[in-house]
Amino acid sequence: MDRIIDGALFENMVKGGAENLYVNKSIVNDLNVFPIPDGDTGDNMYMTIDSGASAPDDGKGDLGSVSARIAHGMLLGARGNSGVILSRIFAGIAAGLKDTENADIQTFGHALEKGSEEAYSAVSVPVEGTILTVFRDAVSYAGGRINGNSTLDSYFMDLMNELQRSLERTPELLDVLKEAGVVDSGGAGLVYIVEGMKNAIDGVEIKHGERPVQSAAKSVNVDTFTSDSVLEFGYCTEFLLRLQSSKINIDEFDIESFTELVRSMGDSVVSFLDGTIVKVHVHTMHPGEVLNECQKYGEFLTLKIENMMLQHNETVIENRFEFKKEQVRKKFGVVAVASGDGLVEMFRSLGADQVVDGGQSMNPASGDFIKAFEQINAETILVFPNNGNVILAAAQAAGMYDKADIRVIPTKTVGEGYSALSMLDTEGKTADEVQEEATEYAAGVVTGFVSKAGRTTEMDGVSIVAGDYIGFSDDVVYSDSPDKAKAAEILCDRLDAGSYDVILLLAGGGAAREETENLYAALRDKYRDSEIIMRDGGQPLHDFILVLE
Amino acid sequence: MFVIFTDTDTDMTPENAERFGYHLISMPYSIDGKTIYPYEDFTEFKSKEFYDMLRAGTIPTTSAISKEKYTEYFEPYFKNGDEILYVHFSEAMTMTFTNMRAAVAELQEKYPAAKFHTIDTKGITIASLIIAEEIGDLYKAGKSAEEIIEWAKDQVDCFSIYMFADDLKFFKRSGRVSGFSAAMGTLIGVRPIIHINAEGKMVSIGKERGKKNALNRLLSYVVEKGDDVKNHRILIAHSDDEEDALALADMVREKFGDDVRIEIIVANPTAGSHCGPNCLGISFHSQRRV
Helix, strand or coil, X not given: CCCEEEHXXXXXXXHXXXXXXXXXXXXXXXXXXXXXXXXXXXXXXXXXXXXXXXXXXCCCCCHHHHHHHHHHHHXXXXXXXXXXXXXXXXXHHHHHCCCCCEEEHHHHHHHHHHHHHHHHHHECCCCCCCHHHHHXXXXXXXXXXXXXXXXXXXXXXXXXXXXXXXXXXXXXXXXXXXXXXXXXXXXXXXXXXXXXXXXXXXXXXXXXXXXXXXXXXXXXXXXXXXXXXXXXXXXXXXXXXXXXXXXXXHHHCCHHHHHHHHHCCCEEEEEEEECCEEEEEEEECCHHHHHHHHXXXXXXXXXXXXXXXXXXXXXXXXXXXXXXXXXXXXXXXXXXXXXXXXHHHHHHXXXXXXXXECCCCCCCCHHHXXXXXXXXXXXXXXXXXXXCCCHHHHHHHHXXXXXXXXXXXXXXXXXXXXXXXXHCCCCCCCHHHHHHHXXXXXXXXXXXXXXXXXXXXXXXXXXXXXXXXXXXXXXXXXXXXXXXXXXXXXXXXHCCHHHCCEEEEEECCCCCHHHHHXXXXXXXXXXXXXXXXXXXXXXXXXXXXXXXX | CEEEEEEHHHCCCHHHHHHHCEEEECCCEEECCEEEXXXXXXXXXXXXXXXXXXHCCCCCEECCCCHHHHHHHHHHHHHCCCEEEEEECCHHHCCHHHHHHHHHHHHHHHCCCCEEEEEXXXXXXXXXXXXXHHHHHXXXXXXXXXHHHHHHHHHHHHEEEEEECCCHHHHHHHCCEECCCCCCCCCCCEEEEXXXXXXXXXXXXXXXXXXXXXXXXXXXXXXXXXXXXHHCEEEEEECCCHHHHHHHHHHHHHHHCCCCEEEEEECCHHHHHHHCXXXXXXXXXXXXXX
């Protein structure tokens, strides 16, 4: 039984780790959680360890030199958050093995501890429940079990056991993992690496180097970031910077201040100094700013900038990892009915998980609701039908669905639905309480509509001319005018709009921008005590919707 | 000599600082990659211009100031062997004070005769300013650093701020408020009510529909939580919403009498980068914050 690691074995172990990660990297990739950046943890970690495993041989075979060579290779190739942390782990290990010809288990265990410490120190704000935690737990557990009878095999068995246990605990430490029902991807990558290292100790043949190294170019779908997209996650920016003595006094360079500087321009910062090379990984909205600032210290050796929105939109969450947890159910989910781009967007931004297309012109069927329910994993799903003719279909769907408690809030208009949802607070409340509150909020709202009249007639004392615009609310007609804004103004008067706190004006697809703005100005002028808000609803049929609350 | 410092995140302006004898540390924000130090890179804060830019879609970022910059501020006084008191904005909201402490540790070693103290106001904008101004009063009245620190130990928690926000986009981006439901986005006509707790962190504590209701809710906190309100300043800050600030001031006067000491302030751009335009807040002497 082996008790000693020498340079050749260590090199083989790293190659074995790379090999095993390569075989399993798609599993690791799939563990990524939106909106955690770095869409390709498996690829990134593989490229990192591979650049260590393939570092050119410098003819030195002692363990200290081999581990230093591997660590330096990883420094140059480190990609992504987990990759950079991985490279730091190996840098720490190399520091722990410095000047050794070979190492016994005790020495090797200490070196791994150094790897853990080094990894923590490289991360500006260490997050528990990540690769950091998984590695630290395993090293500490296995280290505590070293005794006179320990072999490399038993030590790595202990490492593996605790790595897996700690990995399974990561969702307990990190809510985003729990919500997505996955374990940490960087931690999982590490499990495969250590497993591969153990394979090498066990003498399993390693095929490293026989396959072409994957290029960094991935099939990026550029259509996922359009001219209307909002940059929400910024750029994953990574580079190696060689400090320049022409620019700064290198001896006085302080990596901590430098890191703080980088952190002031972004987050997820990992950075460290190796000789005169600084490695930086940062997520920033303004990569140019970061580069300009950092170039004041040196020149770039390598540079990589990726729009993280592209990475994200590619990521499909598929729970096929063997350690996966049951996906955590939310307490409340929301389905709302609306049509028109502006209204759909409005309900989404208010927290609707699913918006079912429909309304006055097209009533959704029960089946449409069931489809929406199936997309949501929640104990209770609140449904806002937002139309008198849709409530029944929603109620029917609720009766047919048994995988969640469906509560239909009988909102008859988008105004009621909007109002109930915007005031709703589900924190710490039961389904009954939430249903009651939502129903109450909806009841306090008056919704007025302006539409084109289809025929000439008389209703509710108003003479209606076909082609004119009529203003109505709750099936009562209040106004008729050839001018849609005028019809809206009269409608407001009749509904006593000035007595409400908020008047929300939703412009339909048929209302011209100028018409809407003029109406908005007129309402502001008239109802000075109310707060008047104009939004582009884009709804069909109704040129204007007025929500009075 | 005993000197006092504060920073621009507390809404302290150079004129106001001069009134009390404060030295002012400028807390920067960045727009399109350009870092701007309030009152160093400009003399007058053009608030309308700034908040209109935010309304048009610009989202500034803020950044910590470097160790070197802190050293620049403090070194002359360390050199002098002075006693320095830095009354700063909430440590729970920033990483900048790590750099400050690193600078101070070095200076302390270099100039062991100097003394350095800090007071965490556990707030930002007027939540801090109301405390900084009280401390300024004490300083002007000749109180020692020791006396002021004793006062702060007891009194920092006895000032409260309540505010409402208009668009959660800015708060969500900055990640500096807890208590919002995760999915909550841009609210229309509904204003989240926020306060700063005893830990110096911003917490969302409910919502109000319509501006009038939101204003009434702020007033109700002054009535319910206020303590010895009339013997202290009442500060109202807005991010370019002067009309409502004046309305709230009138409401306070109507409730407490015309002799209350109200100061109306425009929130500084660095704090404004996190809260966005059209926010309104009021701070006052209160029962102990929880």
